[in-house]
Amino acid sequence: MAQTQRIGVVGGVGPYAGLDLVRKLFDHTRADCDQGHLPVMLLSFPDRIADRPAFLLRGAAVNPGEAIGEIMAELALTGATVIGLPCNTAHSPRILDTALARLAATGRPVRFVHMIKAVTDRARTFGEGARIGILGTEATLETRLYQDSLEEAGLVPLTPDAAGRRRVQEAISNREYGIKAQSPVSERARADLLAEAYNLVEAGARAIILGCTEIPLALPEKTLGGAALIDATDVLAVELVRAFAPDRLKD
Incomplete structure (x- = not known):
């Protein structure tokens, strides 16, 4: 058959x-x-x-x-x-x-x-030189998966500072309140991700890549503070x- x-x-x-x-x-x-x-x-x-x-x-x-x-x-x-x-x-x-x-x-x-190439292509639609925020795991940011891809596409990547990266990582993987450990998403995980997303908006991000497949579960919005949220899974x-x-x- x-x-x-x-x-x-x-x-x-x-x-x-x-x-x-x-x-x-x-x-x-x-x-x-x-x-x-x-x-x-x-x-x-x-x-x-x-x-x-x-x-x-x-x-x-x-x-x-x-x-x-x-x-x-x-x-x-x-x-x-x-x-x-x-x-x-x-x-x-x-x-x-x-x-x-x-x-x-x-x-x-x-x-x-x-996925990374597809998301970068979506980010291109915001125009050359656009500032694009990235929320993701520490490993994704440390290995520069999105930063390098965005820069090659003529875009400007924005990422959280060291404390912000740790905050995002904990929102994803903390064994007590992280998205991987709790369903539905805990209030703390969502609040921490929202805070870091707004920091990127204040830094001038026109769009923010939700660069971990758990993050859209906590941030289902299409926009935030005037910036588009790019759901990598979507x-x-x-x-x-x-x-x-x-x-x-x-x-």
């Missing part, structure tokens, strides 16, 4: 990130009945994927790209022709290059939609639909 082509989503890189991406895939699909939606496969194996910041910043030996690549390969071998990874930090070349090499070894014709969802079935993408 021929395999059904489908969109593949690598889950397990944030407890709700994969689910959030799938929901947004459906939100951006033009369909008038159940059968009109696109086929999607989500594989979520958090126990297999090592901690990304620990590998990038703290010298942990296990590269999470190995497990991510294995999951990508499983998606490809079961029919995925387009794959998305809803984790900004995992797009660090030290992780992603390893994962994509494992995917390429399957020999399957699969397109990987790169951008990824749009580009996955466009890559898989462009005629089915909502206007």
Whole structure:
């Protein structure tokens, strides 16, 4: 029996990130009945994927790209022709290059939609030289994933100061009140993220990239203080639909 082509989503890189991406895939699909939606496969194996910041910043030996690549390969071998990874930090070349090499070894014709590049393209719409704020994990900011990409695109990246970066990280991963530990989002996590977002607005940001797939769960607004909020997961969802079935993408 021929395999059904489908969109593949690598889950397990944030407890709700994969689910959030799938929901947004459906939100951006033009369909008038159940059968009109696109086929999607989500594989979520958090126990297999090592901690990304620990590998990038703290010298942990296990590269999470190995497990991510294995999951990508499983998606490809079961029919995925387009794959998305809803984790900004995992797009660090030290992780992603390893994962994509494992995917390429399957020999399957699969397109990987790169979240950082897609978000940068969205940021370009604010005009050359625009100031673009970034909220993300310490690992995402320390590895300059967005800063370098934005600068190459002729944009000016703005990030929180050291204390602000720690505040954002705690809002994401604190074991008592962080987004990864609590659902629904705690009041403290939202308040801390709002405070750092407003700091970026005051620094002149025309838009703010929500550069961790947990952050949009706490900041669902489209704008804040006159600045647009760019939900990286939402951008990824749009580009996955466009890559898989462009005629089915909502206007």
